[in-house]
Every structure is written in C-alpha cells, then in structure tokens.
Amino acid sequence: MRFRDVALGLVGFFGCACGGKSALEVESGAGGAGNGSSSASSSSSGGGGVGPGAPYSLMLSGKLATYPLAIAPDGSAWVFGGTYTEPTPGYPEWESAWVSKIDPHGTIVFTGTLDGEDIVVEPIAIKTDAEGNVLLTAYAKRTPGSQADLDILGNKFGTYDEAPFIVRLDPSGNILWVSITDSQKTPSDPPAHRFTDIGADGEGNVYVAGSISSPFVSDEIDSEVTVRAPGGGTYLDGYTMPAMKTVFWKLEVEPNGDFWLARSSYYQKARVQRFKQGGQLQSEVTESVCWVDVFAFAPDGKEGFFMARAEDPAEHCYSSLRHHSLDGKSDWFIEGTEFYAVHTTLTRSSPGRAWLGLGLEGTININGSTLTGKDYGDIVVAEIDEHGTFLQSATYGGPGDDYVEQIALDDEGRRYMAGYFTSQIDFGQGELVNSSGQPRAIFVTRLDP
CATH class of the missing domain: 2.40.128 (Lipocalin)
Structure with missing residues (x-):
C-alpha cells in the first residue's frame, strides 16, 4: 500500500455563522436581495414551518464542489463550495473553499472556510454519515516556495506543497479530525493521491476514492478506495484497481460496508464495480464510450x-x-x-x-x-x-442557462437540489434573483414530496 498520511486530532468549536471568517452573509426575503459584493453571499425565500421544517430556496454565490450536497438525518442540508477567480472568461480557477449547514427551515446556521495564505483549496465532495457527522474531501496547493499552513475553520494545520485532505466534522460543525496526505517530490517517494469522492458505512468507517499518479511517469498509475477508522482517520484498508484514464468518479457506500465505484474516461470506457465488505469484487460492467462530457x-x-x-x-x-x-x-x-x-x-x-x-x-x-x-x-x-x-x-428555469449539479433525498423522501441559475428561478417558494454580481448564482432548494 503506497500511502503517506498525517492524522490530526480534535480541535476547537465553531457552531454558528456569526463573526470571524464567514463565507456566507445571509439575507432573507423572496426574490433574494443579496448585496452582490461578497464572493459567497446568500439570500433566501420560503422557510418557516413546523415539525420537520418546510420547503425553501436559497441563493448563494461562488462555485460548487463536484459533489456539493449532503443531507443529515435531521433534515439539515450541508453544502460544499468555494470562491474563484476567472482570469480567462469561461475558465474559473479556485481560490478557497467554504462549507455551510442549512437547517430544515432554510436558515444557514453554520459556515466556515478552508483556505490559507498563499494556498488554493479546491472543494471536491461532501457526505454525511448515519449519526449526522460530516465528511469533506478537498485539495490544497501552495504557491511555489510558500511554507503556509492550511487554515480549516480557523485552525492551522501543517500541509504540503500539494495535498489532498479529509475533514470530519460533528453535526454542529466541530472538527473531529483532519487527515492530510503528502505529494510526491522524488521518484523514490510514494506516488501522489488525488481524492475524488467520499462516503461512510453504517459503523462510521470512512471510504475515500481517488487516483494514484506520479509526476515522474506519464500517466495515472492506479485507482483506489481506502477505508479510514471513524475515530481518528486511521488507515484500515485499501483496494487498488487498474487505472483507466479516469475523469469521472462516483463512490456509493452501503450501510453494511459494500460499496460501488463508478468511473469513466473521456473517450475510452466506463466501468461500474460493486465490492463486498472487505474488497471482494462482486460484479463489474465495462462499456465503451464515445466522448463523455x-x-x-x-x-x-x-x-x-x-x-x-x-x-x-x-x-x-x-x-x-x-x-x-x-x-x-x-x-x-x-x-x-x-x-x-x-x-x-x-x-x-x-x-x-x-x-x-x-x-x-x-x-x-x-x-x-x-x-x-x-x-x-x-x-x-x-x-x-x-x-x-x-x-x-x-x-x-428562467432566462439563461440553469442546471442542477446534485439531487439528494432525506429519509422522508424530501428532495433537495443544488445547482446554478443565470437570472432568476422559482421552485415554488418565491422567485430567486441572481444578485451575486457574478454571471451565475448557486441555488439550494428543498422540495417536499
């Protein structure tokens, strides 16, 4: 197993979206009168209600992670995204990441940032486990020559020039542990990892999918799923599959520890594999593809x-x-x-x-x-x-191009969606208007069955 990892333990408390380095400034009211100047501001429509909550829609600004939405057992929605620049139109470049918790009534009750001086952070995926804990995976890259620390929710962590990392939060947003993986600097070092998706089984074990590659060879070496202990991120096991020039990834973990890994290249093949707990391959489907967007x-x-x-x-x-x-x-x-x-x-x-x-x-x-x-x-x-x-x-939909990035469901069948809209959009709780100051705004909505 070619792996280098540093696990970091319990740190401080961050329980609300107030003060400090807030990634989201909340404004309420149908239509969304956001201030348009923040790199990650928000407005909302809907909300209120009793019991398990009520339908709502929120506008955020910024850019969403690859898998940006996770629903906790209590109906709270966690959203993972970031801020970006666009020096060349149509080619955004990440700056930092943010994570926010929306309660069942549509109120943002927690937010925090993942960044650092001279560090770029790319958010990748977010999931929740059966107890409502939150799993994040992201990728951090220092400016060449910098020795800056990675700042996760206001806490400093030593990092590397290029480092995929995992964060586990409790349901209130407290950091339970952080695991940061080194990059490869010489041919004799372990090859580099890039995490692509994350999940958890019913016992809280953490599953991470990713690629293994090396700057000293011309191609991806392997694909891999590793399993980490819930208590501190300790490495438990790993399953390695042959590389296939993978561009698209999806990891789905069952409560019993079985897991699915779906991958596709741009133009060669797509492959779906199901593994039993312990890594035994149960089924595999491989298909040729043409040119996958x-x-x-x-x-x-x-x-x-x-x-x-x-x-x-x-x-x-x-x-x-x-x-x-x-x-x-x-x-x-x-x-x-x-x-x-x-x-x-x-x-x-x-x-x-x-x-x-x-x-x-x-x-x-x-x-x-x-x-x-x-x-x-x-x-x-x-x-x-x-x-x-x-x-x-x-x-x-409204004027311009709108699209959904991810759909998620809670245990009662309520549907949550996160994506982008250009001008305005209405999910039935009042119109959201793009006041972000950016060509596209993020929407997050909850729709009851």
Whole structure:
C-alpha cells in the first residue's frame, strides 16, 4: 500500500455563522436581495414551518464542489463550495473553499472556510454519515516556495506543497479530525493521491476514492478506495484497481460496508464495480464510450444501477440513459437520437427508483414512457424506475442557462437540489434573483414530496 498520511486530532468549536471568517452573509426575503459584493453571499425565500421544517430556496454565490450536497438525518442540508477567480472568461480557477449547514427551515446556521495564505483549496465532495457527522474531501496547493499552513475553520494545520485532505466534522460543525496526505517530490517517494469522492458505512468507517499518479511517469498509475477508522482517520484498508484514464468518479457506500465505484474516461470506457465488505469484487460492467462530457451513476437499492452519460454530438456521440441488473445485463437502454441532454445527475430514491436531473431538449421515450424538455438551458427532474417508467417530473428555469449539479433525498423522501441559475428561478417558494454580481448564482432548494 503506497500511502503517506498525517492524522490530526480534535480541535476547537465553531457552531454558528456569526463573526470571524464567514463565507456566507445571509439575507432573507423572496426574490433574494443579496448585496452582490461578497464572493459567497446568500439570500433566501420560503422557510418557516413546523415539525420537520418546510420547503425553501436559497441563493448563494461562488462555485460548487463536484459533489456539493449532503443531507443529515435531521433534515439539515450541508453544502460544499468555494470562491474563484476567472482570469480567462469561461475558465474559473479556485481560490478557497467554504462549507455551510442549512437547517430544515432554510436558515444557514453554520459556515466556515478552508483556505490559507498563499494556498488554493479546491472543494471536491461532501457526505454525511448515519449519526449526522460530516465528511469533506478537498485539495490544497501552495504557491511555489510558500511554507503556509492550511487554515480549516480557523485552525492551522501543517500541509504540503500539494495535498489532498479529509475533514470530519460533528453535526454542529466541530472538527473531529483532519487527515492530510503528502505529494510526491522524488521518484523514490510514494506516488501522489488525488481524492475524488467520499462516503461512510453504517459503523462510521470512512471510504475515500481517488487516483494514484506520479509526476515522474506519464500517466495515472492506479485507482483506489481506502477505508479510514471513524475515530481518528486511521488507515484500515485499501483496494487498488487498474487505472483507466479516469475523469469521472462516483463512490456509493452501503450501510453494511459494500460499496460501488463508478468511473469513466473521456473517450475510452466506463466501468461500474460493486465490492463486498472487505474488497471482494462482486460484479463489474465495462462499456465503451464515445466522448463523455458528463457521467452519472446511482444504485437502484435492489442490486442493480442506473447510468447516464451526456456525450458530445460534435463528435457524433449521443447522450444515453440505461438500467443494469446485478448480472450486468442492460434491462433497457435509450440513446439520444431524438433528444440532447447535458448536466446529467442521478440519485437513488426508493428501491428500484432514482431521481434524474438534466438539461433536456427533445423527448426521451423508454417503452412508451416519455420525458420531454423544451430547452437544455432549463432544469428537468424526474423520478424513474427500473423498468424505465417516468413516475413524476418537473421543469424549472428562467432566462439563461440553469442546471442542477446534485439531487439528494432525506429519509422522508424530501428532495433537495443544488445547482446554478443565470437570472432568476422559482421552485415554488418565491422567485430567486441572481444578485451575486457574478454571471451565475448557486441555488439550494428543498422540495417536499
């Protein structure tokens, strides 16, 4: 096992979004009258209610992590994103990361930053475990020649020139532990890691997916899933798979410790593997791909899985959606000769079902069940079952291109979404208006069943 790691223990308390280095400045009111000057400000509509909370919508500014949304058992939503610059239009560059907790009524009750002087932090993924603890993985890079420390929620940690790291928070936002991994400096050092997704089993063990590579060779060496102890991030086990020029990753961990790893390259192949607890490979599906812009995956809760790809029509490649059984057979498959799909995401719902979110132009027809979108700049969401039946759907959007980055569900089936909108958007709790001062604003919304 080629691994170098430093684990760091309990540190101080940060329980609210007040004072200090706040990443989010909260303003309330339908339509969202944010100040437009903060690099990560927020406005909201909806909220209130009793019991488990109520539907809400929030506007944030900044940029979302690859997997930016996680729902705690109490219905709180955790959002992971960051600030950025755009020296070349259309090519954003990360500056720092922020994490925020939204209570079930739509109020931001905690926020904190991950940054450092002369350090760039890229947020990657966030998950919650069964006890409501929060797992973050991100990537930190120092300015050449700097010896700066990494600042995580106001606490200083020694770091490396380039360092993937993991943070575990309790439900209130207290740091439980931080684990920082070194980068490779000489050919004799352990190869470098880059973490790509994170998860937890029912006992709180932490699973981290990532790539292993070396600046001293021309290509990715391996893909890997490591398992860390819940108490302090101690390395427990690791499972290494051959490299496949992976660009898109998705890790799904079952409560019993079984886990799924879905990967895709841009233009060679996509592979979905299911492992039993302990790393025994249970099933594997490998498919050729054309030119993938977006790759989405979700287990169906019944041993099978859904998979979607948004591919590039300029390369004579088509978007696709399919369902596989455990034996690897494709139960149904639809390819986009009659539709064009972008910004595709999948999330498991009840057994045999998943929520699909995408920008859709045209009609998807699966055995007579149809889903239609008028403009791929709108957001289309639909619940689909293992037979390819669209059970319910909705469309959201305003002027400009809007899209959903991730859909998440709580235990009661309430649906949460995070993504981007250009001008204004309405999820039924009042219109959100982009007052961020940036071309796109972030939305976070909760929609009851």
